[in-house]
Amino acid sequence: EIVLTQSPGTLSLSPGERATLSCRASQSVRSTYLVWYQQKPGQAPRLLIHGASNRATGIPDRFSGSGSGTDFTLTISRLEPEDVAMYYCQQCASAPWAFGQGTKVEIK
Amino acid sequence: QVQLRESGPGLVKPSQTLSLTCTVSNASVGTTSYYWNWIRQAPGKGLEWIGYFYYRGSTYYNPSLKSRVSISVDTAKNQFSLTLTSVTAADTAVYFCASRGYSYVQDDFWGQGTLVTVSS
Numbered sequence: 001e002i003v004l005t006q007s008p009g010t011l012s013l014s015p016g017e018r019a020t021l022s023c024r025a026s027q028s029v030r031s032t033y034l035v036w037y038q039q040k041p042g043q044a045p046r047l048l049i050h051g052a053s054n055r056a057t058g059i060p061d062r063f064s065g066s067g068s069g070t071d072f073t074l075t076i077s078r079l080e081p082e083d084v085a086m087y088y089c090q091q092c093a094s095a096p097w098a099f100g101q102g103t104k105v106e107i108k
Numbered sequence: 109q110v111q112l113r114e115s116g117p118g119l120v121k122p123s124q125t126l127s128l129t130c131t132v133s134n135a136s137v138g139t140t141s142y143y144w145n146w147i148r149q150a151p152g153k154g155l156e157w158i159g160y161f162y163y164r165g166s167t168y169y170n171p172s173l174k175s176r177v178s179i180s181v182d183t184a185k186n187q188f189s190l191t192l193t194s195v196t197a198a199d200t201a202v203y204f205c206a207s208r209g210y211s212y213v214q215d216d217f218w219g220q221g222t223l224v225t226v227s228s
Contacts, residue, residue, distance in 0.1 A: 001171065032213065033213060035213060035216070037155075039155075043220075044204055044206075044218035044219065044220055044221055045155065045204075045218060047214065047216040050213045050214040050216070051213065051214075054214070056214055056216070057214070086154075088154065088155055090155075090157070092208065092213060095160075095168040096157060096159075096168065096169075096170045096171060097145075097157045097160070098157060099154060099155040099156070099157060100154075101154045102154045102155070
């Protein structure tokens with residue numbers, strides 16, 4: 001069973017700053033099957049990144065993903081107020097398809 | 109675009125069985141193209157993957173729930189369902205149904221979620 005650990009738990013930044021979110025897997029994950037979600041309060045999660053580095057349809061280019069093996073990163077290049085949300089990574093390479101525990105992104 | 113909508117009781121008594129249904133539009137639950145998933149989120153907590161159903165009965169459940177959970181499909185109604193037995197207050201959560209592409213992970217669609225409270 002693959003466990004995903006996200007860090008930091010909370011990220012508090014000013015508008016325009018760069019946000020770097022980490023997702024570490026307990027064993028290697030094929031990049032094709034690593035995704036990132038954004039979830040705002042009261043809403044269902046929204047797919048941001050699939051295949052570790054591919055933006056989903058309609059996602060602004062300030063969002064990017066990278067990484068391979070056991071270490072993956074979601075970067076928001078210039079934080080906007082509307083980016084305030086929880087961010088989750090998930091692997092669907094090997095069931096159970098666990099989520100990370102999430103990173104909360106706040107605006108200072 | 110696949111559309112999903114959860115339905116079911118919003119209140120379940122402890123020790124009883126929680127049953128939810130997800131109605132699917134613009135795709136067939138009998139297709140080989142999608143996994144049909146249930147995910148939940150306890151109040152103020154993160155996402156917990158419950159399990160999936162895939163074509164002709166292939167299922168996989170979260171080991172932490174495996175003894176109490178089942179996911180089934182009704183192709184005639186184009187629905188899939190979640191059953192969770194012997195519920196406790198710890199099962200209080202928003203329950204989401206979602207589809208994920210079998211070949212294309214980016215084919216990812218979610219229902220809006222439904223809150224189920226376990227309380228007497």
